[in-house]
Amino acid sequence: MSKVISIFFSPSGTTKKVISKIAGNFKQEKETCDLLHFNDNKSFDEKDIAIVGMPVFAGRIPKTARERLSKLTGNNTKAIAVVNYGNAHVTDALLELVELLKENNFDVIAAASTISHHSIFDGVAVGRPDQDDVEKINGFAQKCIEKIESGESLQSEIPGNKPYVDYKQLPFTISCDESVCAFCYDCVSICPEKAIPDDDPVDTDLDLCSRCTACIHICEENARSFTGDAFETKKPAFEEANSERKEPEFYL
Structure with missing residues (x-):
């Protein structure tokens, strides 16, 4: 079957x-x-x-x-x-x-x-x-x-x-607010790049990190987020440039 x-x-x-x-x-x-x-x-x-x-x-x-x-x-x-x-x-x-x-x-x-x-x-x-x-x-x-x-x-x-177009590494920083982090280690377990140390979930190796957002979305405490000048500068420009609705496309 x-x-x-x-x-x-x-x-x-x-x-x-x-x-x-x-x-x-x-x-x-x-x-x-x-x-x-x-x-x-x-x-x-x-x-x-x-x-x-x-x-x-x-x-x-x-x-x-x-x-x-x-x-x-x-x-x-x-x-x-x-x-x-x-x-x-x-x-x-x-x-x-x-x-x-x-x-x-x-x-x-x-x-x-x-x-x-x-x-x-x-x-x-x-x-x-x-x-x-x-x-x-x-x-x-x-x-x-x-x-x-x-x-x-x-x-x-x-x-x-x-x-194909070359892979790009985004310059954005992912930070963890230690005062909010519950140290549940869910982010450590889910990270596909092993960019978060087993013994320190507050840290992120940005050279390994692909900015996939898995650690951000799994965090129930909302302790992890994008921060830094590069992200804050890019955000409004990107959102304005991509505000027009696109539609799904299908190929058969």
């Missing part, structure tokens, strides 16, 4: 939310592969259906997410590729994801770029995905189901360029 496997890297939880919406349209047994926590080799059956979601970091899928996804292989496994971004730019991320899945023997049948509340600049895409987004995402999922039943592969051309 076929399974629907939701595969995602979702530091702020928004990409997971989109993938869960798509998966909810399928009747098959569900399985989850959370790449924030899973970092091992795994293969999938020809009868499986993989729904793969990645956030967009400066026009690319995150480097660590790419490394972990590269360990997953299909057996002509049907796949739906989704990149989720904060209303700024997709750039090469969707093309990169589609190409990587094909290289790993997945049969990509459809692809999409969806919009969620920006994980760093919280004034961008507030409330997204909203009801209109969800209706479009569900409509896309139904078309994917029809396409899987027909046996067709992806026909649309995916936007993007090769070679």
Whole structure:
């Protein structure tokens, strides 16, 4: 019997939310592969259906997410590729994801770029995905189901360029307010880069940190945040430049 496997890297939880919406349209047994926590080799059956979601970091899928996804292989496994971004730019991320899945023997049948509340600049895409987004995402999922039943592969051309845009390291500082921190060590456990020392959750190695925001979003005390002149200077300009609503795009 076929399974629907939701595969995602979702530091702020928004990409997971989109993938869960798509998966909810399928009747098959569900399985989850959370790449924030899973970092091992795994293969999938020809009868499986993989729904793969990645956030967009400066026009690319995150480097660590790419490394972990590269360990997953299909057996002509049907796949739906989704990149989720904060209303700024997709750039090469969707093309990169589609190409990587094909290289790993997945049969990509459809692809999409969806919009969620920006994980760093919280004034961008507030409330997204909203009801209109969800209706479009569900409509896309139904078309994917029809396409899987027909046996067709992806026909649309995916936007993007090769070679992909270079990875960028954002200059923003992540700080922890020691007076608020509960020393629960959840941030230490969730950090995919191991940038927070096991013995000092207040510290962050900014050379290792990818600014993925996992530590910020898991902190129930709101002790961790972006700070510093670089962030405070960039925030208003970025939010103004990306205030116009973008819509999800679907490729079949």
